[in-house]
Amino acid sequence: MSGVIEFWFDxxxxxxxxxxxxxxxxxxxxxRSVIWRPFLLGAVFKVTxxxxxxxxxxxxxxxxxxxxxxxxxxxxxxxxxxxxPAGLVPxxxxxxxxxxxxxxxxxxxxxxxxxxxxxxxxxxxxxETVELAATLGIDSDQLSGxxxxxxxxxxxxxxxxxxxxxxxxxxxxxxxxxxxxxxFDRLGMMEEWIREGGW
Amino acid sequence: MSGVIEFWFDxxxxxxxxxxxxxxxxxxxxxRSVIWRPFLLGAVFKVTxxxxxxxxxxxxxxxxxxxxxxxxxxxxxxxxxxxxPAGLVPxxxxxxxxxxxxxxxxxxxxxxxxxxxxxxxxxxxxxETVELAATLGIDSDQLSGxxxxxxxxxxxxxxxxxxxxxxxxxxxxxxxxxxxxxxFDRLGMMEEWIREGGW
Numbered sequence: 001m002s003g004v005i006e007f008w009f010d011x012x013x014x015x016x017x018x019x020x021x022x023x024x025x026x027x028x029x030x031x032r033s034v035i036w037r038p039f040l041l042g043a044v045f046k047v048t049x050x051x052x053x054x055x056x057x058x059x060x061x062x063x064x065x066x067x068x069x070x071x072x073x074x075x076x077x078x079x080x081x082x083x084x085p086a087g088l089v090p091x092x093x094x095x096x097x098x099x100x101x102x103x104x105x106x107x108x109x110x111x112x113x114x115x116x117x118x119x120x121x122x123x124x125x126x127x128e129t130v131e132l133a134a135t136l137g138i139d140s141d142q143l144s145g146x147x148x149x150x151x152x153x154x155x156x157x158x159x160x161x162x163x164x165x166x167x168x169x170x171x172x173x174x175x176x177x178x179x180x181x182x183x184f185d186r187l188g189m190m191e192e193w194i195r196e197g198g199w
Numbered sequence: 200m201s202g203v204i205e206f207w208f209d210x211x212x213x214x215x216x217x218x219x220x221x222x223x224x225x226x227x228x229x230x231r232s233v234i235w236r237p238f239l240l241g242a243v244f245k246v247t248x249x250x251x252x253x254x255x256x257x258x259x260x261x262x263x264x265x266x267x268x269x270x271x272x273x274x275x276x277x278x279x280x281x282x283x284p285a286g287l288v289p290x291x292x293x294x295x296x297x298x299x300x301x302x303x304x305x306x307x308x309x310x311x312x313x314x315x316x317x318x319x320x321x322x323x324x325x326x327e328t329v330e331l332a333a334t335l336g337i338d339s340d341q342l343s344g345x346x347x348x349x350x351x352x353x354x355x356x357x358x359x360x361x362x363x364x365x366x367x368x369x370x371x372x373x374x375x376x377x378x379x380x381x382x383f384d385r386l387g388m389m390e391e392w393i394r395e396g397g398w
Contacts, residue, residue, distance in 0.1 A: 048256050057247050058368035062381060072398040073391075169257035182261060185384045192272075199271040 005034045005190075006175040008163055010041035011087030011109075013171035014067045014078070015184040017117040020110060020172075021076050026187050030194040032176065036106050038091040039163040040156065041171050048169050052084055070184070079120025086124035087112075088156075089147065093129050095155045096146045097138060104136050111136065204233045204389075205374040207362055209240035210286030210308075212370035213266045213277070214383040216316040219309060219371075220275050225386055229393040231375065235305045237290040238362040239355065240370050247368050251283055269383070278319025285323035286311075287355075288346065292328050294354045295345045296337060303335050310335065 005027050009016035027034045045051065054060040064080070071078030090112045098105035111132055115123045123132055126147055130140045146152050167180060174181045174190050179198070181190040193199070204226050208215035226233045244250065253259040263279070270277030289311045297304035310331055314322045322331055325346055329339045345351050366379060373380045373389050378397070380389040392398070 044257070048258060049250075050255075051248075056249075058243070058363070058366050059247060062366060062368065062379060065379075066381075069398060073388075164257070167257050167261060169261065180261060180264075182265075183384065185382065185388065188387065189272075189384065199268060 003032055003177070005030075005032045006037055007034050008037045008039060008168045008171065008173040008175065010171040011038055011090050011112055011116065012084035013041065014063075014117055015070075016172040017078075017113045018067075018070050018074060018076070019174075019184045019187060020113045021074060022187055026191050030191055032194065034106070036094070036109050037159065037163070038087060038094050038109065038156075039160040039168065039171075040088065040091065043160045044164055044169055047164055050169075054084065077118040079117060081116070081120055081122070085116045085122050089124055089126050089129045090132075092147055092152045092156050093133060093143060095159065096143065096152050097133065100142075101138065104138060107136055108133060108138070202231055202376065204229075204231050205236055206233050207236045207238060207367045207370065207372040207374065209370040210237055210289050210311055210315065211283035212240065213262075213316055214269075215371040216277075216312045217266075217269050217273060217275070218373075218383045218386060219312045220273060221386055225390050229390055231393065233305070235293070235308050236358065236362070237286060237293050237308065237355075238359040238367065238370075239287065239290065242359045243363055243368055246363055249368075253283065276317040278316060280315070280319055280321070284315045284321050288323055288325050288328045289331075291346055291351050291355050292332060292342060294358065295342065295351050296332065299341075300337065303337060306335055307332060307337070 005023070007019070007023055009019065023034055053063045067078060068080070090109075094105060094109055094112075097108050112123060112129075115121045115132060121128070123129060126144065130143050130147075133143050134140045166175065168175075170182045172184060174186070176190065176194060177198075179190075179193060181187075181193070204222070206218070206222055208218065222233055252262045266277060267279070289308075293304060293308055293311075296307050311322060311328075314320045314331060320327070322328060325343065329342050329346075332342050333339045365374065367374075369381045371383060373385070375389065375393060376397075378389075378392060380386075380392070
């Protein structure tokens with residue numbers, strides 16, 4: 001995957017939402033393409049012994065404040081959700097869509113992020129995920145059927161295990177030419193790194 | 200303290216060392232002055248239930264790699280220390296120096312950082328701290344005497360409690376005009392925030 005920017009994220013992560021609003025512009029300036037890789041941060045937290053940011057003393061209140069500040073700076077809508085939305089079903093749906101209609105995978109991911117954080121909707125249920133996919137022309141019966149299969153569940157498990165094996169511990173995290181960059185606030189550093197050919 | 204950039208840090212933090220190499224340039228461009236505020240991150244971790252970065256699975260290896268990458272980018276020396284150096288004695292010394300000879304406080308802090316991370320020396324003992332201070336003209340007998348007093352110990356405890364009360368949970372962390380920015384990689388954002396008058 002040399003040359004490609006792998007964009008690893010959990011759908012429930014506000015910092016990943018912000019990155020999703022910027023990643024195409026960054027990649028365009030660097031003349032790289034982007035592969036979207038949703039995974040389950042909760043599974044990674046079992047390895048890293050971390051808790052969701054908003055459950056952490058001191059860090060939680062800062063994060064809430066910081067999200068709103070970044071949204072104002074970027075000029076993107078941001079709805080405050082009391083709990084991180086659950087990315088499980090949308091992530092499973094993502095990989096099925098990616099297999100069936102690859103060109104719809106990242107538009108679907110954007111729609112999930114926009115629903116979660118732009119509109120503050122909890123789209124984590126199967127019904128809502130299927131309805132959202134339908135707005136992109138994805139067949140509801142087929143997707144519903146797929147979501148019930150072990151194969152779709154196994155794909156996400158496998159991707160998440162791959163994330164852990166490759167050292168992905170946070171959301172968002174970017175890997176390009178073997179180089180990892182963690183965090184929304186490293187997008188600029190990644191861009192410099194690509195343009196300058198590393199340091 | 201309106202207008203001043205408070206630079207909160209633990210002497211054992213590589214990201215704080217990197218920030219220390221940049222903070223004067225950032226402040227200069229923003230026409231702000233800097234107050235250096237060492238505190239004990241270990242005491243904060245008891246509140247946030249965090250562990251030192253290098254002890255964290257997945258995050259530790261990334262951090263080690265990232266430190267070397269940042270050092271190369273900034274063009275500053277960086278020695279890999281097996282364990283984070285202990286900032287307790289230098290932090291106590293800092294506040295005593297700050298009281299006795301305020302103009303020597305930040306030069307002392309820089310010398311500690313340079314010793315720890317530029318040269319890879321473990322300066323955490325009282326003797327080494329006193330010797331380092333002596334290179335700046337600080338009287339060794341007076342400093343040694345001060346380090347033995349409860350008052351000097353209490354000052355650092357009080358500063359660290361103040362850090363926690365103000366939501367300082369990491370190193371480095373910057374507070375300017377009541378706005379907090381966490382992390383070396385937020386120096387650029389802080390600079391934009393000051394120059395643009397916030398968002």
